[in-house]
Amino acid sequence: DTAVSQTPKYLxxxxxxxxxxxxxxxxxxxxxxxxxxxxxxxLKIMFSYNNKELIINETVPNRFxxxxxxxxxxxxxxxxxxxxxxAVYFCASxxxxxxxxxxxxxxGTRLTVL
Amino acid sequence: xxxxxxxxxMTATEGAIVQINCTYQTSGFNGLFWYQQHAGEAPTFLxxxxxxxxxxxxxxxxxxxxxxxxxxxLLKELQMKDSASYLCAVRFxxxxxxxxxGTRLTVKx
Numbered sequence: 001d002t003a004v005s006q007t008p009k010y011l012x013x014x015x016x017x018x019x020x021x022x023x024x025x026x027x028x029x030x031x032x033x034x035x036x037x038x039x040x041x042x043l044k045i046m047f048s049y050n051n052k053e054l055i056i057n058e059t060v061p062n063r064f065x066x067x068x069x070x071x072x073x074x075x076x077x078x079x080x081x082x083x084x085x086x087a088v089y090f091c092a093s094x095x096x097x098x099x100x101x102x103x104x105x106x107x108g109t110r111l112t113v114l
Numbered sequence: 115x116x117x118x119x120x121x122x123x124m125t126a127t128e129g130a131i132v133q134i135n136c137t138y139q140t141s142g143f144n145g146l147f148w149y150q151q152h153a154g155e156a157p158t159f160l161x162x163x164x165x166x167x168x169x170x171x172x173x174x175x176x177x178x179x180x181x182x183x184x185x186x187x188l189l190k191e192l193q194m195k196d197s198a199s200y201l202c203a204v205r206f207x208x209x210x211x212x213x214x215x216g217t218r219l220t221v222k223x
Contacts, residue, residue, distance in 0.1 A: 031209070041199060043157070043213040056210055090156060102147065103211060105156035 003027050004106035006091050012112045013081055021076045021109045023091030031055075032074035033092040033103065034066060043090070049074050078111075086113045118214035120202050125220045126192055133186050134217045136202030140183040145205040148176050148187045151216065152198045160200075161187070189219075197221045 004025045013019055025032060033056075034046040048056035052068045063079045078085060091106040118138045126132040138146070145164040149157035163169055163178035163185060175188040187200055199216040206212065 033211070035213075040215070041151075041218075042215045043201060045211060045213075048209070050209075101145070101205070101209075102159045102162060104159070107156050 004091055004093055004104050006089075006106040006109050008109060009107060010110050010112075012114065014114055015081055015083060017081050018077070018079045019081060019111070020078070021089055021091075021111075023074045023076070023106055025072055025091075025093040025104070025106075027093055027095060027104065029093035029095030029104075030071055031094045031101075032068065032071070033094075034074065034076050035090040035092060035105075036060075037088045037090060037108070039087070047074075047076075081111075081113045083113050086111055118202055118204055118212055120200075120214040120217045122215065123218045123220070125222060126189075128192055128194060128221055128223050130192050131188065131190050132192060132219065133188050134200050134202075134219070136185045136187070136214055138183050138185075138202070138204045138212075138214075140180065142206040143180060143183075143204060144207050144209075146176075146178055146185050147203040147205070147211075148174075148185075149201040149203060149213075150198050151201060157201055192221050194221050194223070 007022045031050045033048045037043045047066045049068045065077045068074045088108045088110050090108045092103040094101045094103045120136045148160040151157040161176035168177045173190045178185045199218045201216045202214040
C-alpha cells in the first residue's frame, strides 16, 4: 500500500565511499523529485524528473547522479561521499491526475557520513 | 530570487488558535502549499491555494493573497499532536517547488 517508498531508511558510511538510494512510487505519477533536508530542517530540491527526463537540476555537486529507469523509479547515486552530505534525503512524486499537482513524500533516508 | 520566509518557531496553548505566516516573492507564482512535518517523519500535505482567499479544511485553513505575496495557515482548537514543523512551499511556473525553512510549532497544555 506504500505510495512512495525509499530504501534504505538509514545509511551510515565512511567518507569517500559510493552509495545509492532507491525510490519507487506506485501512484502512477509522471514526476519524481529528490530533496535534501539538512540539520537545520531546510528542505531543498535537488532534482526533478518527468517521464524519465531530467527537468530540474539544482546546483548540486556532480558527485550526485540521479537515474530514472522508468517513471515509477528515481534512484540517487552519490560518489565520493563527504561529511557535508550527511542529511535526510526525501524522494517525492506528483502527477497530472491531481489538479493541485501535490507532491507526496517518501519516508526519507537518513544518511550519515563518518 | 524565490525567497520564502516564515517564522522559525511559535508556541501556543492547547485549544487555542495559531496563525503561521508565509511571505514569498511573487514572480512566476503558480501555487502555494502547506505541509506538516513531525520530527523524524516525511512532510505530509495539508493545503493548497492558487487563487486569492481562504481554503478551509476541518481545523486547518489556509489563506492566500497573490498581490501581496502572502499566505497564512490557521490552526484552530489546537491539540498536542499539532506540535510539528509547518512548511510553506511555493510552486513556480517552471514546476519548480521551493520550501521555506519551516515553522516549528510547540503546543503546550
